[in-house]
Every structure is written in structure tokens, then in C-alpha cells.
Amino acid sequence: MASTTSPPPSTDTGDHPRHLLRGFLSPEACKELEFVHRSCGTAGYRPSVVSTSLPHLAATGCGHLLLPFVPIRERLRDAVELFFSCEFDLFIEFTGLISWCKGASIGWHSDDNKPYLRQRAFTAVCYLNDHGKDYKGGILQFQDGYPSSIVPVAGDVVIYTADNRNVHRVDEVTEGERLTLTLWFTRDSAYDEDPKLLRFLSQMSLSCEPASQNYIPVPASDNMYWFAYDESGFDIRCARVHVLGFNFHMNSDEDNTSVLPAEDDPIELLGKQLQLGRGDEVFHKIFSNSLHALQVSFIFCCLHVVQFYYWKAPDLALRREQTAVDAETVCHPIIHPSRGTELRLPCDHVLAETIFGTYNNAGFAFDWNDFTVAAAMWKNYSEELKRKLSTRFAILAVQ
Ligand SMILES: O=C(O)CCC(=O)C(=O)O
Numbered sequence: 001m002a003s004t005t006s007p008p009p010s011t012d013t014g015d016h017p018r019h020l021l022r023g024f025l026s027p028e029a030c031k032e033l034e035f036v037h038r039s040c041g042t043a044g045y046r047p048s049v050v051s052t053s054l055p056h057l058a059a060t061g062c063g064h065l066l067l068p069f070v071p072i073r074e075r076l077r078d079a080v081e082l083f084f085s086c087e088f089d090l091f092i093e094f095t096g097l098i099s100w101c102k103g104a105s106i107g108w109h110s111d112d113n114k115p116y117l118r119q120r121a122f123t124a125v126c127y128l129n130d131h132g133k134d135y136k137g138g139i140l141q142f143q144d145g146y147p148s149s150i151v152p153v154a155g156d157v158v159i160y161t162a163d164n165r166n167v168h169r170v171d172e173v174t175e176g177e178r179l180t181l182t183l184w185f186t187r188d189s190a191y192d193e194d195p196k197l198l199r200f201l202s203q204m205s206l207s208c209e210p211a212s213q214n215y216i217p218v219p220a221s222d223n224m225y226w227f228a229y230d231e232s233g234f235d236i237r238c239a240r241v242h243v244l245g246f247n248f249h250m251n252s253d254e255d256n257t258s259v260l261p262a263e264d265d266p267i268e269l270l271g272k273q274l275q276l277g278r279g280d281e282v283f284h285k286i287f288s289n290s291l292h293a294l295q296v297s298f299i300f301c302c303l304h305v306v307q308f309y310y311w312k313a314p315d316l317a318l319r320r321e322q323t324a325v326d327a328e329t330v331c332h333p334i335i336h337p338s339r340g341t342e343l344r345l346p347c348d349h350v351l352a353e354t355i356f357g358t359y360n361n362a363g364f365a366f367d368w369n370d371f372t373v374a375a376a377m378w379k380n381y382s383e384e385l386k387r388k389l390s391t392r393f394a395i396l397a398v399q
């Protein structure tokens with residue numbers, strides 16, 4: 001007999017104005033934002049949370065990574081204005097990628113519930129991965145109205161008023177990493193995020209030379225990457241690389257003694273030139289950034305490449321299987337045995353795996369040739385975004 005249970009309504013236009021937009025973001029858009037976040041995120045504003053704000057991207061040499069957000073922000077603003085009947089009325093106050101890791105939760109609240117948050121009028125939360133598949137817990141519950149709870153599905157977006165008509169909470173995440181893109185909208189132009197972003201972008205484009213290199217990330221201060229958990233913790237950059245099966249090595253082309261850290265602060269090595277290894281092998285490419293006075297590293301660059309590899313790896317593996325490798329494009333990655341160059345960093349690997357999970361079951365075989373191709377793809381991707389950003393800047397400048 002057919003079930004008579006109908007799905008819960010996805011809209012409340014009464015006392016608790018909110019709306020669930022299913023499939024608002026494509027799977028590809030979700031993956032791209034995940035790549036940005038896993039490459040750039042820092043310790044978040046609450047315990048067990050990692051976040052990537054747009055000003056942070058702009059300020060750390062990743063202004064080009066704002067571009068994937070541009071059409072999404074505009075579409076979201078349109079959707080919010082349309083649903084809440086306030087066309088041409090809203091500014092975006094905050095845009096950020098947030099991961100809620102094991103132990104993260106938030107109790108009953110409304111999003112404008114502090115004096116310094118009163119400017120917030122509406123919220124949009126976009127889910128970038130799936131409850132059940134990617135993490136456990138983390139269900140969004142509303143105190144009144146419908147839908148009364150949201151089980152996150154990648155691509156879905158919930159929009160609601162930021163006031164006390166939509167008191168809500170997020171259940172504790174008990175396993176995995178729950179990823180969202182969260183935006184707040186305001187009617188007060190003094191809180192508009194855009195002028196702030198443009199200021200950061202113009203400062204960065206003036207300070208980053210030569211132009212061909214300025215898509216290379218510039219790390220923020222080390223303490224921003226420290227993820228504290230109970231009595232332990234880890235540097236987010238080390239943990240991300242570790243859970244993907246890689247490790248950091250000293251630059252073997254250098255006189256190694258010159259890159260040894262101060263005894264008491266090995267994390268400083270993350271600001272120096274590095275290589276990436278896997279098991280007993282070290283990849284020849286040196287990740288470094290000699291342009292920055294404070295020993296800026298390419299560690300983020302390593303992360304970008306690693307994350308990019310995992311983003312694109314299934315495509316690469318498919319391409320490898322389907323096509324005979326063209327003699328012109330064949331890659332020759334140079335791999336060295338590790339010779340004890342692995343960096344000894346204060347990173348609790350067990351904790352890192354507990355918090356970020358591992359990619360051991362990603363369903364494809366690792367291949368350094370693919371990694372080399374991915375590194376080139378990452379560079380093209382970054383350069384292309386950089387070009388688009390320059391064009392946009394030029395258009396804005398003449399407006
Ligand atoms: O991620 C969610 O589902 C809601 C998050 C939330 O309530 C907040 O950030 O204020």
C-alpha cells in the first residue's frame with residue numbers, strides 16, 4: 001500500500017519565515033568550495049570549527065579564489081530578496097566557509113542575538129556535503145514552524161530571518177566534517193562586505209610582485225592554524241596533508257642545516273621551503289616563497305595542490321585508463337627516497353584523523369604522474385582565476 005506520509009513543507013511564510021531551496025548549488029560548485037576551504041581554512045570562531053572568510057582569502061594572496069563565490073553570492077542575494085520581498089534592499093554582511101568538526105554544536109539562538117549582530121536581517125546556509133555520508137550529527141533544528149529540522153544535503157540551501165522568529169540550534173557533530181557556506185544579509189550599507197574585500201584585494205595586488213607569482217598563497221600567522229581540542233591539538237595545515245597520506249619534507253636541494261628550526265618552535269618550518277612526500281618517497285618539486293620577508297612558505301601551495309589532486313583525481317584516473325598517454329604530454333615525476341628529511345612537527349596524527357577523517361577509501365590508486373598533471377592543472381586554474389580577477393578589477397576601476 002502506498003504511504004500516505006507527505007514530505008514536510010519546505011516553506012514557512014507565516015510566523016517563522018524560512019524556506020528550503022533544494023539543489024541550489026551544483027555538485028561541482030560544492031566541490032570547488034570544499035577545495036578552497038580545505039586549502040585555506042583557519043581555526044574558527046568557536047571550538048571544533050574551521051573557517052574561511054572572504055577577507056581572509058583576500059588578505060592571504062588568494063584573492064583569485066573569491067571568484068567562485070561571486071555568482072553564488074549574487075544568486076543567493078536574489079533568492080533571499082525574492083522570498084522575503086525586499087528586492088534591491090540587501091547587502092551581504094558576511095560570507096564564509098565553515099566546517100563543523102567532531103564536537104561542534106550550537107545551542108538555541110537567533111542570528112542577530114548580540115548587540116554587535118543586530119544589523120543582520122537574513123541568513124542563508126548552503127550545505128556542501130551530506131549528513132550520513134560525510135558526517136554524523138549536525139542536524140539543524142528550529143524551535144517553531146516548518147520545516148522544523150533540516151538534514152543537510154549537498155547543494156541545498158536554507159534561508160531564514162535572523163531574528164527571534166527563527167530560533168534554531170545545530171546538534172553536535174559526532175563524526176566527520178560538516179561543511180557549509182554561510183551568508184548573512186543586512187539592510188545597513190555600513191556593514192556591506194564588498195568594499196572591505198575590494199580594499200584587501202587592491203592592497204594585495206599592490207604588494208604582490210611579480211604578477212606571475214601572485215596566485216601563490218601567503219600564510220597567515222601560525223597561531224591561526226592551531227586547532228585546539230581538549231588538551232591536545234594540531235596545526236591545520238599539517239593535519240590536512242597528513243589525512244591525505246602525504247608528509248612534509250625539508251627542501252633536499254638546500255643545505256639542510258640552514259633550514260633547521262629554532263629547537264623550541266618546529267612549526268616555524270612551515271614558513272620555509274618544503275617538499276611533499278608519501279611513504280618513503282619525496283616528490284622533486286620544491287614548494288617555496290622567497291618573496292615574503294617573514295619566511296612565507298608554500299605550504300598552502302602544497303595544500304592547494306594536494307586538495308586539487310583529490311578534487312580532480314577521479315577525472316585523472318579515468319583519463320589515464322581511457323587514453324594512451326601521448327608522447328608529447330607524458331610526465332616524468334622525479335621521486336627520491338626520503339633520506340630522513342621528513343619534518344618532525346607537533347601534530348597529533350591520531351587526533352587529526354579523528355577530526356578530519358582519512359581519504360584511504362577514496363576509490364582510486366595513487367599515482368605520482370597524476371599528481372604532476374594535477375600540479376600543472378592547479379597552476380592553470382589559479383592563473384585563469386587570476387586573469388579573470390584582473391579583468392574584473394579593471395572594469396571596476398573604470399566604473
Ligand atoms: O549550519 C547551520 O545549519 C546553521 C548554523 C548557525 O546556526 C549559525 O552559524 O548561526
Ligand SMILES: [Fe+2]
Binds near residue numbers: 109
Ligand atoms: Fe545560527
